[in-house]
Amino acid sequence: xxxxxxxxxxxxxxxxxxxxxxxxxxxxxxxxxxxxxxxxxxxxxxxxxxxxxxxxxxxxxxxxxxxxxxxxxxxxxxxxxxxxxxxxxxxxxxxxxxxxxxxxxxxxxxxxxxxxxxxxxxxxxxxxxxxxxxxxxxxxxxxxxxxxxxxxxxxxxxxxxxxxxxxxxxxxxxxxxxxxxxxxxxxxxxxxxxxxxxxxxxxxxxxxxxxxxxxxxxxxxxxxxxxxxxxxxxxxxxxxxxxxxxxxxxxxxxxxxxxxxxxxxxxxxxxxxxxxxxxxxxxxxxxxxxxxxxxxxxxxxxxxxxxxxxxxxxxxxxxxxxxxxxxxxxxxxxxxxxxxxxxxxxxxxxxxxxxxxxxxxxxxxxxxxxxxxxxxxxxxxxxxxxxxxxxxxxxxxxxxxxxxxxxxxxxxxxxxxxxxxxxxxxxxxxxxxxxxxxxxxxxxxxxxxxxxxxxxxxxxxxxxxxxxxxxxxxxxxxxxxxxxxxxxxxxx
Numbered sequence: 001x002x003x004x005x006x007x008x009x010x011x012x013x014x015x016x017x018x019x020x021x022x023x024x025x026x027x028x029x030x031x032x033x034x035x036x037x038x039x040x041x042x043x044x045x046x047x048x049x050x051x052x053x054x055x056x057x058x059x060x061x062x063x064x065x066x067x068x069x070x071x072x073x074x075x076x077x078x079x080x081x082x083x084x085x086x087x088x089x090x091x092x093x094x095x096x097x098x099x100x101x102x103x104x105x106x107x108x109x110x111x112x113x114x115x116x117x118x119x120x121x122x123x124x125x126x127x128x129x130x131x132x133x134x135x136x137x138x139x140x141x142x143x144x145x146x147x148x149x150x151x152x153x154x155x156x157x158x159x160x161x162x163x164x165x166x167x168x169x170x171x172x173x174x175x176x177x178x179x180x181x182x183x184x185x186x187x188x189x190x191x192x193x194x195x196x197x198x199x200x201x202x203x204x205x206x207x208x209x210x211x212x213x214x215x216x217x218x219x220x221x222x223x224x225x226x227x228x229x230x231x232x233x234x235x236x237x238x239x240x241x242x243x244x245x246x247x248x249x250x251x252x253x254x255x256x257x258x259x260x261x262x263x264x265x266x267x268x269x270x271x272x273x274x275x276x277x278x279x280x281x282x283x284x285x286x287x288x289x290x291x292x293x294x295x296x297x298x299x300x301x302x303x304x305x306x307x308x309x310x311x312x313x314x315x316x317x318x319x320x321x322x323x324x325x326x327x328x329x330x331x332x333x334x335x336x337x338x339x340x341x342x343x344x345x346x347x348x349x350x351x352x353x354x355x356x357x358x359x360x361x362x363x364x365x366x367x368x369x370x371x372x373x374x375x376x377x378x379x380x381x382x383x384x385x386x387x388x389x390x391x392x393x394x395x396x397x398x399x400x401x402x403x404x405x406x407x408x409x410x411x412x413x414x415x416x417x418x419x420x421x422x423x424x425x426x427x428x429x430x431x432x433x434x435x436x437x438x439x440x441x442x443x444x445x446x447x448x449x450x451x452x453x454x455x456x457x458x459x460x461x462x463x464x465x466x467x468x469x470x471x472x473x474x475x476x477x478x479x480x481x482x483x484x485x486x487x488x489x490x491x492x
Contacts, residue, residue, distance in 0.1 A: 026068065027187045028106055030079045032131075033113035034123040038143040041170035042113060043067075043080035046180070067244060073184035079107070104131075109186050110138045112162070116145045116153040120160065128160040137186050140165040141179070146172055204246065204253035205379065205428065208287035210311070212303045215295040216323040219362040221245060221258045226365075249372055257283045284310055288428045289317040289378060289463070291371070292352065296341065296359065297327035300348035308351040317382070317428050317463045318355040319374050326361040334359075356462045378463035382428045385419040386459050391433070392417050398454040404447050412442040415473060432467045440470040 031039045047067050065080040081104075104110060112131055114124050131138050142154035145167040154167040166182060168175045209217045225247065245256040284290055290311045294304050311318050322328075322341070329337050338359060349357065356374050360367045386394075395417050404412040420432040433455075437443060452466050 027074070027076045027108040027190060028079065029069075029076050029109045029111060029183060029187075030081060030104055030107035031111045031113060032081050032104060032127065034121060034127070037113045037115040038170045039113050040080055042111065042141065042143065042168070043078060045170050045173060045176055046078055046183075065244070066246075068246075072180065074187040076109075076183070076187055104134065104136070107136050108190055109183065110134065110136050111141050111183075112138055113141045113143050114157055114160075116142045116150065116157075116167070119153075120156060124160065128162070132161055138162055138164065139179075139182055139186070142167045143170055145169055146174065202253070204255040205375070206255045206257060206286065206288045207375070208257040208259060208283045208290045208316075209293060210259050210284060210290055210307055211293035212301070212307065215293045216362045217293050218258055220291075220293060220321070220323065220360075221256055223362045223365045224256065224368060224371075252372075252376075254375075257287060259283045281310060284316060285314050287316060289319070289375065290314075291319050291321050292355070293321045293323050295324050296322040296345075297324040299345055305351045311352070312465070315430055315465055315467065317378050317430065317465065318352055319371070319378065319463055320349065320352060320355045320357045321371065322357060322359040323362055325359040326364055326366065354456075354461070354463065354465055374463065379428055381459075381461040382431070382464055385431065386455065388418045390458075391419060391455070394454060394458060395451060398451065402450065404442065405444065407442050407444070410439060410442055412447070413438040420469075428464075430465055430467055431461060432469060434469045434471065436471050436473065438473055440472045443468075443470055 031043055033039050043065070046069060048069070048071065067078055069076050069078050110131060112127070114120070140157060140160060140162040142157050142165065145151060145154055146169045151167055154165070157165060164182065164186075166175060166179055168179055170176075209220060211217055225245065245258065247254045247256050292304070292308060292311060294300060308318075325337065325341075329340060332340065341359070356377075358367070358370045358374055360371065362368075395414055399414055414435060414437055416436040418434050420434055435443070448468055451468075455466075
């Protein structure tokens with residue numbers, strides 16, 4: 001069902017209810033328009049970086065994508081929407097319109113984008129009739145006016161009846177200085193008061209929600225927010241952009257990153273999907289922590305392990321979410337289902353040995369609190385490094401009990417160990433252990449894992465991977481195999 005003022009169902013004289021959902025501490029600016037008029041290009045240009053996917057295929061943007069434009073003269077939250085009136089062949093047209101409705105109804109300023117090259121379209125006229133009834137301010141952006149010679153192409157759009165009209169070129173950045181000025185002037189004149197959050201507080205913990213298609217990532221976002229912000233469908237590949245969603249829970253700030261489902265390369269059938277998967281992989285790298293969502297009802301598959309490998313290679317803290325747990329032996333008790341899951345699929349979850357497993361149902365909004373309990377535990381573990389004296393005693397005792405193997409007629413000797421501190425606000429620092437040894441090339445990968453296990457027995461640090469930096473004693477030469485005595489080794 002659409003909210004009052006819906007583009008889908010509104011008559012031309014139906015008023016739009018501005019700001020009915022606004023809870024932001026900043027004014028909200030929404031970009032709307034029919035498909036392929038350049039909304040995502042405008043969004044990226046105003047945001048100052050490439051966030052939304054830009055492609056000439058209609059209907060590429062489906063979800064609302066929001067970002068804070070903090071460097072503007074008047075900071076604001078900017079939202080990109082799916083094309084209104086898209087004749088999508090995948091069944092999402094109605095949901096896209098609903099997403100645009102929500103953005104319009106919560107906006108303080110609407111940027112109405114049209115295409116100068118194609119002229120006025122019937123959808124433009126329908127949309128204009130609705131926007132003229134909105135309480136929100138509207139700026140008509142006639143896009144794709146690339147040079148002064150094509151300025152006359154924008155003249156016909158005055159018939160849409162908007163006082164504020166500006167010719168721009170998102171592709172070339174033409175007249176964006178004027179647009180930024182118009183946005184600042186409009187927002188500074190609003191009657192509403194906004195809270196100045198300032199920049200002194202800690203940045204939010206960035207949480208990337210990753211997994212293969214159709215495991216319930218967008219459903220999880222909606223369940224957490226209690227909102228239909230992300231489009232949910234049984235069709236694989238619904239989410240195409242990596243969507244950043246600010247979220248506050250128990251006075252803690254988070255940035256939830258909803259990513260596109262990562263499919264095998266052989267199954268990526270369009271350039272848009274290839275690019276969206278690249279965005280997902282980039283989101284993993286910029287996140288502080290990853291939530292790997294697995295469909296418990298269908299079990300662990302090879303693609304789950306491939307995605308886990310991406311998380312491992314990025315050296316990211318991780319929590320495994322067993323979603324759709326309500327569909328896993330639904331007639332049994334929760335305790336029995338957990339035990340049965342461990343028996344049937346426990347061995348298949350070896351790919352992230354350090355990651356805690358949390359069983360949830362996004363659809364039924366069950367056990368979502370356990371996710372944030374696990375996140376807090378990971379953050380707390382990262383903030384409490386192992387004391388240097390305790391670390392040295394622990395490792396020396398482990399080495400005495402189980403000496404390292406002899407290699408090249410030499411045996412590894414641990415001289416000193418310490419855990420490096422990473423005082424980077426807003427991040428979850430991965431433990432980095434500096435080992436000073438006699439010869440770095442004597443430390444085998446197997447013995448590294450043994451040392452990790454010894455540390456984890458006393459300091460579990462669930463959710464956190466390990467990094468070992470190994471340095472030879474100063475003045476030592478390379479080993480007989482010619483490798484450097486200074487090396488950095490990562491393992492998990």
